[in-house]
Amino acid sequence: MNKIFSLLVFTGVPLSILGSLLHWSQILMFIIYCITIIALASYMGRATESLAIISGPSIGGLLNATFGNAVELIISIFALKEGLIEVVLASLTGSVLGNLLLVAGLSFFIGGLKFKRQAFNVYDARHNSGLLMFAIIVAFVIPEVFSTEMTNSKSLALSIGISAILILLYLAALFFKLVTHRGVYKHQNDDPTHEEEPEWSKRKAMLILALATAAVAYVSENLVHTFEIVGETFGWSELFIGVIIVAIVGNAAEHASAIIMAYKNRMNIAVEIAVGSTLQIAMFVAPLLVLISLFFPIKMPLVFTLPELISMASAVLLTVIISNDGETNWFEGATLLAAYLIMGIGFYFL
Template sequence: MNKLFTFLVLIGLPLSIIGSIFHWSAVIMFIVYCLTIIALAGFIGRATESLAIVLGPRAGGLLNATFGNAVELIISIFSLKAGFIGIVLASLTGSVLGNLLLVGGLSFFVGGLKYKRQSFNIYEARHNAGLLMFAVIVAFVIPEVFTHTMSEQDTMVLSVGISIVLILLYLAALLFKFVTHRGVYQADNTQGEAAHAEEPEWGKMKAIVILAIATVAVAYVSEHLVSTFDVVGATFGWSELFIGVIIVAIVGNAAEHASAVIMAYKNKMDVAVEIAVGSTLQVAMFVLPILVLLSLLFPTSMPLVFTWPELISMVTAVLLMITLSNDGDSNWFDGLVLISAYIIMGIGFYFI
């Protein structure tokens, strides 16, 4: 897999540059851009995995989620600039669904095929459950209920207020987890010990340099990827909702997808769950609010208002993940349930 990612980067980056200069077919370039971003995300995942071994499962999972979401944040910023508000909101919906159902499901499924039963920190699971309920059900559903009686300006003011609250609560959650209550809710430390015993693929400085270069390359390719959305949507009959929920979300979260499944296969479920659930929380409580605030700088502002299919899908994904993970235990059948839910929702979004 690493050799494949290296090959795709060595081929994809030059083709991305040449194709954008000579204006090759938008459909062909869409495929090239997507494959290149996925390959670059693989390097981001490998670099963050190396740093995770040094920093431990909790910090490593957060780091992996952060740099994984950096890809999606970059794509979303360029989409905002181009006026694709629907695609940005849909991609963030897809990120929530993808992380909880696809990444979480594949992690439980692949890990469960090798180990009959896998455990992770039950206290972390319960803490994350409360935050997921707040971020998706309270902060996303409530605005949709109130905005029916509001003007566009009032809706935007409400969206900005909610975004600020979400960012502050997310920062408070990090303070709680890494400072005030660090080590208080400790379950089984064997995974952490195993991580420290494992040798990282790259040294700290090399990993940081690769992270920086890969992120810059992703920014360049993402800007050109956004320019192909109109043509690709018209060619394949894809709606903005489907492009955002499925295509952009999968491409933008490729690093997390690979890393979480690899961690689960190695029986490092604390890291796998932190990537899947922690990434969802970061998208809902930090990335999305940041995009709402940044949209004020562009001609078209983005209110924190989703469609009902998006809201119902996200609420369902949250409740399903909480139900299956709240006991701190997983198996392959739990993973299959999550993957099945993702497939059903994907079919539904395709036909909207």
Template sequence: MNKVFALLVLAGVPLSILGGLFHWPSVVMFAVYCVTIIALASYMGRATESLAIVAGPRIGGLLNATFGNAVELIISVFALKAGLVGVVLASLTGSVLGNLLLVAGLSFFVGGLKYKRQEFNVYDARHNAGLLTFAILVAFVIPEVFSLHMSEGETLSLSVGISVIMIILYVAALYFKLVTHRGVYQHKSDEVEEHEEPEWGKGKAIAILALATLAVAYISEKLVHTFETVAESFGWSELFIGIIIVAIVGNAAEHASAIIMAYKNKMNVAVEIAIGSTLQIAMFVAPVLVLISLFFPTSMPLVFSLPELVAMATSVLLMIVLSNDGDTNWFEGATLLAAYTIMGIGFYLL
């Protein structure tokens, strides 16, 4: 598989540059850009995994989620610059749904096919449940409800205030988990880490990470300019492109990493990637995008559509119910995947 991704990068990056220079058809270039970004994301995932070998499941999962979400952030910034606020909000929704239902679902399902039961830290699951409830059911719902009785300026001011609070709380949550209460809430499911050799040395991993991020930034800008043409060609809505296409492409790195970790029965890492990435999207990436949008002609309030809010809220509730016991199996994974499919069909038909 690594050889396949290497070939895709070697072919995809030059084709992306040539296609942009010679203005090849947007539909063709959309496919080239998406495949190339996914291939580059695999390198970002391998680089972060090498850097995280000795860091433990929490920091390893955080690194995977952070650099996986870097792709999402880069695509979203260029989309905001192009004035595609709807696509950005939809891609944030898609990231939440994708991580909670698709990534976690595939991880539980694939791991469950190999192992009858898989356990993970129940204390982390309960801690994450509280943060998910705050991020989605409080911080995302409040602007939508209050905006009904506010002007656009007041709604944007509320969004900025909420964004600052969410960033502060997210940083505090990391400090709580990694510093003040590190090792306090141990559970029998915590894996005994075996000595592993990283695939790449520290210097090489950092260099690959930097180069892949630069390449993704360049291709992402080109990808954004194909959205309108692709939407017209396939009859896709802006909502569907953001929720399904951009979210899957933007989160490809942690998708693969979480499934591989689950197959290796490293469920603490898999869950940390899936849920940790969701929290990072909701409590850090979304607020940062709101603040960045203030420097562009079109600002982005933290106001989602009703279908987006309902989909995210039900995803959070389903994940909390299934994960709160710190135990999972393939059927719970299938349940999450079924929910993702149902929502995907709904957004496609909207």
């Protein structure tokens, strides 16, 4: 599999450059860009897996989520530059749904097929549950509720204030988890870090991450320009492109890494990737994009549509209920996947 992704990277990147210079078909280029980003994401996943083995599950999961979300952040910034606010908000929704339902669902399902019962740190699960409830149900719902009684300028000001609070609380959460309370809430099923040897050294892994991120930035800028033609050709709305297509392509690194970790029964890292990535999207990436949009002609308030809010809130509640016992199995994974499919069908027909 690694050889296939290597082939895709070393053919996809040159084809992306050549196709953009020669103005190939937008549909063809959309496919090439998506495949290239997914292949590059696999390199990012392998690099962060090496770093996870070196650094431990918490820091490794955070690094994986950060570099995985860097892909989506880059795509979203270029989409903001083009004024595609609906696509950006939809891609944020898709990331939340994709991480909580698709990534966690596939991890629980595939890991559960190999192991009857898998356990992870229940203390981390409960800590993350509270943050998920706050970030999605409080911080995302409040702007929608209050904006109906406000002018656009006041709604944007509210979004800026909430964004600042979210970023500060996210940084406080990292400080709590990695500094003041690191190791305080140990669990008997915590992943041992000495079982495997990293594929790459720390320096090589960081170099590959940097190069892959730079390549993703170039390909992502071109990918954004294909959205309009692709949407018209296939009859896809901006909402569907953002929620499903951009979210899956942008989070390919986390998808692969979390599933691999679950298959190896390293559930702490798998859960940290899925849930930690969601928290980073909701509490850091989304508010950061609101602040970045202030530098572009079209500003982005943190106001989602009703279907987006209900879908995200439902995903959070379902994930909290399933994960709060610190154990999982294949049926719980299938339940999360079923919820993702139902929501995907709904967004397709909107």
